[in-house]
Amino acid sequence: MRRKKKRYRKNGRPRGIGVAFREFQKDKIALVSLFLLVLFILFVFIASFFIDQEQLMRINLYDRYSRPGEKYLLGADQGGKDILGQLIIGARNSVSIALAITLITGFIGIVVGLICGYFGGWVDYIIMRIIDFFVTIPSLLFIIVFVTLVPKYSITSFILIMSLFLWTGTARLVRSKALSESKRDYVSASKTLGTSDFVILRREVAPNLSSLLIVELTLNFAGNVGIETGLSYLGFGLPPTTPSLGTLVSYANNPAVLQQYWWVWLPASLLILFMMLAINYIGQALRRSVDVKQRLG
């Protein structure tokens, strides 16, 4: 049995991971992005173990705006805090927050989307109206207002507030796919055999959406990194005591810092840019491997 399967794979069209792998081989930039990003995330997570956050965030006015290489490798900000350490912890925070938001919104989106698309009817109608409403409101403003309203503000509440407004895109996508999928023969056949709806959704419909979802989640991940750093930049993201890439960039709001102390804000900006580009490149390559028409390999 196992052998048969293997042979089928060999002779048949390449599937799943094989296609993605070939797509990455064809697109050198995506391959490099993937490699660099994995390396970068590993480095950031391992290096942050060796950094004492309290000591890092301690203000030390002697080192105020010290140049790169003077005492710290990448210089210090106006509080005399090491930029390199803040970059590492900040990047770790950004990645983990964006990941958490992506997973939460992904989960809600998939569940809601599957229910709407598969069952249809009035459930679908009501939830779709709610989603339509979420799409039409200016979510960025609402996130900012909620962030300032929450009494005990922490990273967890930040993640939850963001998730509250960002799950609708995935839900819509999953719904439209589940809608067309649930009209296919294999679903009707399964229904006739008496399979329960839950099993059909989880074991039969969901796997058919998985490749699409991986693409969607990757691109969402990039978007969430952008939104998190953007909100932190405006001062409505992470609390100021937590090192964050957005906060580092926001020091540039002071024209003096922007002009003279470029080492405070430029590395963080470039790091954000690097992460956004790399994740998006990977997402694009994955998207091509999902869509037969666009494949390079």
Add this chain to the structure above:
Amino acid sequence: MWKTIVRRLILMVPQLIALSIIVFVMAKMMPGDPFTGMITPDTDPARIEELKEELGLNDPLPIQYVRWVKNALQGDFGKSYTFQRDVTSLIGERALNTFWLSFVSVILLYLLAIPLGILAGRYQQSRLDKFIVFYSFITYAIPTFVLSLLFLYIFGYKLQWFPTGGSVDIEVEPGTIQYIWNRFYHILLPAITYAILGTTGVIQYLRSEIIDAKTMDYVRTARSKGVPMRKIYTKHIFRNSFIPIAAFLGFTITGLLGGSIFIETIFGYPGMGQLFVSSIASRDYSVICALVMLYGFLTLLGSLLSDIILSIVDPRIRIE
């Protein structure tokens, strides 16, 4: 045609009501009341109660909501306590600034995106096409605030081609040509940033439209008639592909509104976005509520505009 527009307008009513309820609840959740800033430690608590009664703050919430909506419809959103003036006139001033910025941005955006989209579609798979696709990818991936800061640093401070903040220089006399030019000059850098960030959607849409159009029957007919290729592109394909692009306008405006918070803050441009951020910082809740309501309304208006243009252009998607 008119039926569709009316139906679409009616569809907007529940959305507006839902939006207003949320904003109202939000306003109630916010700490403080309309007297913030007016009360000193020696104010008599009984007097405060009296004032509250007078303004109806002790009424049940639904009644308060109806009153709030009534006032809002008449353009009365209360007073800003940091600026000590009517919220409506304050926002009106800023909204005008934001309008001009958005106006210039949209024009620049289309001036930039249409030629790039056409070239990419026409010379598909050429080096130029690859470059344009790459460009639109970068501008899609780059966060607004990073690009704005880099531009401000490079063009504002290093090269000093553009002013680095404000909407107009103080020494210029209002009403003169110089004044208008000066304002335009201040708008230009943020508008260019805006335009560059917004091009992705239009370029990709136009490019794929043109690539699709190449194999259409009407193009083949034109070619067999002997119409030169250049003319087919400018007259036949462009006209067909441009219509959906026009429908993008509404979405573009919606996108601009979200970006205005970042761009106006970074470039120090006194528009609605900047007002929003500074009001949040100073906890000026009446301004915040009015702005959220206005942004929500404009976003709804943007999608309405897109839907109407689309239904004019493409009769297939009219609402049943």
